[in-house]
Amino acid sequence: xxxxxxxAASALALLAWTQVWVIVxxxxxxxxQPAIEVSGSIASPGLTALALAGxxxxxxxxxxxxxxxxxxxxxEMLLGVSVVLSxxxxxGDPVGASSAAVTTTTGVAGADxxxxxxxxxxxxxxxxxxxxxxxxxxxxxxxxxxxARFWPGPTKRxxxxxxxxxxxxxxxxxxxRDAVDDWDGLTRGDDPTxx
Numbered sequence: 001x002x003x004x005x006x007x008a009a010s011a012l013a014l015l016a017w018t019q020v021w022v023i024v025x026x027x028x029x030x031x032x033q034p035a036i037e038v039s040g041s042i043a044s045p046g047l048t049a050l051a052l053a054g055x056x057x058x059x060x061x062x063x064x065x066x067x068x069x070x071x072x073x074x075x076e077m078l079l080g081v082s083v084v085l086s087x088x089x090x091x092g093d094p095v096g097a098s099s100a101a102v103t104t105t106t107g108v109a110g111a112d113x114x115x116x117x118x119x120x121x122x123x124x125x126x127x128x129x130x131x132x133x134x135x136x137x138x139x140x141x142x143x144x145x146x147x148a149r150f151w152p153g154p155t156k157r158x159x160x161x162x163x164x165x166x167x168x169x170x171x172x173x174x175x176x177r178d179a180v181d182d183w184d185g186l187t188r189g190d191d192p193t194x195x
Contacts, residue, residue: 002061003062025119025120070145091123094123
């Protein structure tokens with residue numbers, strides 16, 4: 001369930017990143033300017049890498065041992081804090097987060113110059129959803145750290161098998177079984193996987 005929760009939180013952050021975060025209106029100067037829709041890819045460009053790292057972390061959790069799970073849980077917490085910080089910066093300063101889009105539209109560069117052109121910046125619900133995804137990632141990472149030692153471990157099915165010793169026919173001495181013995185057994189018609 002925790003692996004699915006990691007995937008869901010990361011997918012939620014990725015979904016929020018693709019949507020419109022800020023609607024910017026430029027200052028009136030006698031020319032009617034359309035509203036500029038600023039997507040999460042402009043307002044918070046690092047969010048995609050964080051969300052994709054969370055998806056990769058979910059895959060790693062499925063094969064990790066108890067110690068590595070704790071490390072991955074800490075990493076998931078760090079990713080959650082980074083998503084919260086990334087979304088929080090855009091929420092705290094929507095005009096600053098929109099400056100790249102304003103520069104693209106108007107051709108005016110510089111933080112102070114773009115701020116002077118903006119008359120209003122309205123946030124949509126998507127950056128708040130990204131913020132919630134980051135908090136969820138943080139909580140999931142904490143829960144992974146707490147429960148990592150209680151997860152079921154790997155089964156014996158895929159572990160290396162040890163074979164019983166073999167008595168060498170020529171010398172009569174007991175020695176460890178090796179791959180050559182299995183090949184010799186195949187020649188005699190024995191199935192080495194039947195043991």
